Amino acid sequence: MADSKETQDLISQEINAEGQSAEESEYSLNDDRRVRTLSPTALVIKRFLRNRVAVTGLVILAFMFVFSFIGGLISPYREDQLFYRNDEQNKQWAAVTENKELRYITGDQEFPSVARAKLVLALKGTEPTFESDGVTYRYEKVSDELIEVFVDGESEPIALATYDTVSNSTSNEKLPFGLQRAILEAVAKDQKSFSHEGKNYTVDEGGTVLDGDTEVAYASRYVVQAIMPDVFLSRTFKEELVEAIEGGSTQFTFTDEDGTTADYALSYDASKSTWSVLQSTSTRVFDTYAEPSAAHWLGTDRNGMDMLTRLMYGGRVSLYIGFIVVFIETAIGVIMGGISGYCGGWVDNLIMRLVDVFYCIPSMPIIIILGATMDAMRVDPQIRMLYLMLLLGFLGWAGIARLVRGQILSLREQEFMTAAEATGIRASRRIFRHLIPNVIPQLIVTMTMSLGSTIITEATLSFLGLGVKFPFASWGNIINDVNDTYVLTNYWFIWIPAGVCLLATVLAFNLVGDGLRDAFDPKMKR
Amino acid sequence: MKKYILKRVLISCVILVFVAFIIYVLMRSLPTSYLEQVARAKAQQPGSKSYEEWMAQLSATYGMDKGIIPGFISWCGRAIRGDFGDSWRWTVPVTEKFKDAVWISFIMGAIAFFFEIIIALPLGIFAATKQYTKTDYIITLVALACFSLPTFFFASLLKLVFCVHLGWFDLGGLIGRNYEYLSPMGQFFDKAHHLVLPIVTLVVISIGSLMRYTRTNMLEVLNADYIRTARAKGLSENKVIYHHAFRNTLIPLVTMLGGSLPGLFAGALITETLYSIPGIGYVSYQSMVAGDIPFSMFYLVFMAILTLLGNLISDILYAVVDPRVRIA
Numbered sequence: 074m075a076d077s078k079e080t081q082d083l084i085s086q087e088i089n090a091e092g093q094s095a096e097e098s099e100y101s102l103n104d105d106r107r108v109r110t111l112s113p114t115a116l117v118i119k120r121f122l123r124n125r126v127a128v129t130g131l132v133i134l135a136f137m138f139v140f141s142f143i144g145g146l147i148s149p150y151r152e153d154q155l156f157y158r159n160d161e162q163n164k165q166w167a168a169v170t171e172n173k174e175l176r177y178i179t180g181d182q183e184f185p186s187v188a189r190a191k192l193v194l195a196l197k198g199t200e201p202t203f204e205s206d207g208v209t210y211r212y213e214k215v216s217d218e219l220i221e222v223f224v225d226g227e228s229e230p231i232a233l234a235t236y237d238t239v240s241n242s243t244s245n246e247k248l249p250f251g252l253q254r255a256i257l258e259a260v261a262k263d264q265k266s267f268s269h270e271g272k273n274y275t276v277d278e279g280g281t282v283l284d285g286d287t288e289v290a291y292a293s294r295y296v297v298q299a300i301m302p303d304v305f306l307s308r309t310f311k312e313e314l315v316e317a318i319e320g321g322s323t324q325f326t327f328t329d330e331d332g333t334t335a336d337y338a339l340s341y342d343a344s345k346s347t348w349s350v351l352q353s354t355s356t357r358v359f360d361t362y363a364e365p366s367a368a369h370w371l372g373t374d375r376n377g378m379d380m381l382t383r384l385m386y387g388g389r390v391s392l393y394i395g396f397i398v399v400f401i402e403t404a405i406g407v408i409m410g411g412i413s414g415y416c417g418g419w420v421d422n423l424i425m426r427l428v429d430v431f432y433c434i435p436s437m438p439i440i441i442i443l444g445a446t447m448d449a450m451r452v453d454p455q456i457r458m459l460y461l462m463l464l465l466g467f468l469g470w471a472g473i474a475r476l477v478r479g480q481i482l483s484l485r486e487q488e489f490m491t492a493a494e495a496t497g498i499r500a501s502r503r504i505f506r507h508l509i510p511n512v513i514p515q516l517i518v519t520m521t522m523s524l525g526s527t528i529i530t531e532a533t534l535s536f537l538g539l540g541v542k543f544p545f546a547s548w549g550n551i552i553n554d555v556n557d558t559y560v561l562t563n564y565w566f567i568w569i570p571a572g573v574c575l576l577a578t579v580l581a582f583n584l585v586g587d588g589l590r591d592a593f594d595p596k597m598k599r
Numbered sequence: 600m601k602k603y604i605l606k607r608v609l610i611s612c613v614i615l616v617f618v619a620f621i622i623y624v625l626m627r628s629l630p631t632s633y634l635e636q637v638a639r640a641k642a643q644q645p646g647s648k649s650y651e652e653w654m655a656q657l658s659a660t661y662g663m664d665k666g667i668i669p670g671f672i673s674w675c676g677r678a679i680r681g682d683f684g685d686s687w688r689w690t691v692p693v694t695e696k697f698k699d700a701v702w703i704s705f706i707m708g709a710i711a712f713f714f715e716i717i718i719a720l721p722l723g724i725f726a727a728t729k730q731y732t733k734t735d736y737i738i739t740l741v742a743l744a745c746f747s748l749p750t751f752f753f754a755s756l757l758k759l760v761f762c763v764h765l766g767w768f769d770l771g772g773l774i775g776r777n778y779e780y781l782s783p784m785g786q787f788f789d790k791a792h793h794l795v796l797p798i799v800t801l802v803v804i805s806i807g808s809l810m811r812y813t814r815t816n817m818l819e820v821l822n823a824d825y826i827r828t829a830r831a832k833g834l835s836e837n838k839v840i841y842h843h844a845f846r847n848t849l850i851p852l853v854t855m856l857g858g859s860l861p862g863l864f865a866g867a868l869i870t871e872t873l874y875s876i877p878g879i880g881y882v883s884y885q886s887m888v889a890g891d892i893p894f895s896m897f898y899l900v901f902m903a904i905l906t907l908l909g910n911l912i913s914d915i916l917y918a919v920v921d922p923r924v925r926i927a
Contacts, residue, residue: 432906580747
């Protein structure tokens with residue numbers, strides 16, 4: 074009804090406008106060709122486009138669609154692509170201890186710790202023997218640094234107490250006791266050479282023991298131990314390391330025989346009187362919470378995925394869910410409302426009570442409960458998304474049914490319906506050709522508005538961790554990271570863009586809905 | 600009038616029974632493995648009963664051993680007497696926990712409601728009287744923006760600005776760290792201080808729709824014939840707007856606001872959760888996430904009652920405020 078009046082207004086406007094142009098003057102005043110008639114749809118579009126705010130909303134929406142649906146295709150990354158970075162980490166590599174206490178080297182026989190303590194006491198006295206656990210021991214001082222311990226009466230020592238240690242130069246294997254003893258004796262007596270089991274060895278100033286030209290072992294005051302059991306520390310490494318420590322430096326660089334250079338950091342632990350040798354190695358870790366850069370315009374998220382790409386795919390999910398839910402709502406709502414409005418009577422009464430019931434069901438808590446249950450049952454994220462859409466749609470149709478019913482009730486009584494009935498056309502044709510098209514304007518407005526609110530609902534659920542789940546992105550679950558206060562404080566690029574997208578989209582839907590309402594019904598202009 | 604109210608109340612009761620039934624069926628159809636899980640978890644608590652005993656007890660308590668209809672009837676019987684069972688999450692009777700939590704929600708909601716009204720009504724009326732001016736566009740746009748703002752995003756922004764950068768408020772909670780050492784007056788102010796941000800959030804989020812509603816209704820009234828008559832009589836514009844138009848705008852407004860009064864007890868689920876305010880919203884969120892069926896059941900039915908009550912109040916108020924309805 075309103076449309077026809079508006080059409081007339083527009084026609085007269087256009088007559089005025091075109092009457093002024095010279096080309097049109099050839100038509101006579103009442104020539105039909107002078108008048109451009111517009112269909113009601115064209116009028117609605119025209120009125121809509123005149124509304125600048127609504128067009129802004131439309132532009133934002135168009136941008137969001139391009140961003141979500143095309144952006145995902147253009148983006149060089151996948152939704153769930155992980156990024157890594159090399160992280161410099163100081164790993165414990167070796168420990169160096171300067172030997173300030175006696176260390177005990179034993180052969181096949183035991184030298185129990187009680188006996189060791191007795192030895193220390195005996196060393197302070199003058200008696201060359203001591204007793205422990207019923208066994209009498211005898212010790213012999215080779216030098217201040219080396220003491221040999223014998224079981225009384227035997228000629229071969231069972232243990233050596235020494236400040237120097239002997240290390241195998243070729244492997245991590247322990248040297249035989251006899252050889253160790255021979256080396257230590259040689260070092261203690263400052264001998265340049267010695268023989269052991271028929272072999273001749275030479276000892277140089279640094280304590281290196283050579284079998285001919287090959288190095289077999291060395292004796293040192295420092296104990297250098299690798300932290301990892303599979304690492305063999307070479308003699309040169311140890312020597313240079315000890316040098317560096319004695320020089321008091323905190324940095325140490327070593328180039329091995331193959332020419333590879335590694336940097337080490339030295340730190341002294343006073344409580345254990347040990348130097349820790351830390352090797353800085355680079356480890357591949359997930360590139361989490363990286364700052365925005367040329368490669369990642371909005372940085373990366375908690376899992377090391379590109380934020381911008383996630384945002385695009387998140388938009389896709391949010392919009393998909395919005396549309397599907399609204400579609401379900403509308404389908405159920407139109408059918409129920411249509412039946413109710415057209416049939417009237419007890420059917421109407423029944424459906425309206427059903428609508429009342431659905432109006433009362435608190436949907437948010439129900440979805441939260443079901444979400445928590447699905448959490449407990451570990452439902453697959455994809456199926457979960459489907460359930461979420463069905464649930465939201467199924468719980469939200471009551472409003473649309475009420476709207477459709479109201480419209481149909483009022484339209485049913487109007488003259489054009491009486492006319493349609495009088496022409497004797499089928500009932501189905503009356504409904505679908507004459508009733509439903511007249512409901513569509515209100516329906517479109519409501520649908521646009523509820524798209525916005527559905528997106529908010531979905532985002533809220535995802536934010537609470539009960540909606541769309543990882544690995545899928547949605548604007549809500551991207552913002553979810555804010556629950557971690559550290560992210561809230563330090564990583565704005567994680568959650569602000571998603572929030573802005575969400576706000577812009579919902580606002581745009583509402584603006585467009587508002588504009589459409591005005592365009593459909595100019596009399597009620599806001 | 601009496602008959603009308605009586606009829607409405609009776610219909611509401613019937614609807615409530617149906618809603619409760621749907622909720623009950625929903626709770627019942629939660630997979631049984633879930634109940635087993637709860638029983639298992641409870642059996643593992645130190646000094647607890649065995650799994651079988653828990654299972655039997657839980658089934659008996661929630662009528663799981665009966666069919667759906669007898670179970671619902673027995674639940675209804677107990678609910679009418681005010682016995683909603685013991686909460687699993689809080690290990691106290693449901694109603695007790697509810698009584699603890701509801702007041703803080705109500706206070707928060709009432710203050711927010713007050714601010715909403717004193718901000719949204721004048722702005723909406725102002726926008727309507729200045730239709731198509733820049734002020735109108737700005738107010739409408741702001742209203743729409745508030746209306747479109749996701750609660751959790753806005754709350755996070757507020758936290759970032761006021762808690763992290765300015766440090767004016769705590770990030771969450773109702774009481775500060777040294778609450779125990781404060782004087783009663785100090786304790787009061789401490790709580791008030793913690794409620795500022797949640798209330799701001801609530802007000803901003805809900806202000807938009809009220810503003811739009813006021814504006815639309817005011818515009819409708821301003822287009823009415825009696826306003827034209829009033830203007831034609833030569834009344835001052837102030838008199839026309841605040842005497843003739845505003846009073847008529849109040850009809851739908853009072854109806855709507857009256858209808859939203861019961862909602863003050865419902866708590867703000869999202870806002871309370873975000874700020875960890877132990878009101879009914881946050882408490883029931885925790886219960887629901889923890890799978891606390893007795894409390895959830897109670898909360899859902901409570902929400903349904905509030906909605907029905909709201910509808911009832913707004914219908915009755917409509918009849919009270921607008922005499923034209925009563926005749927019809």
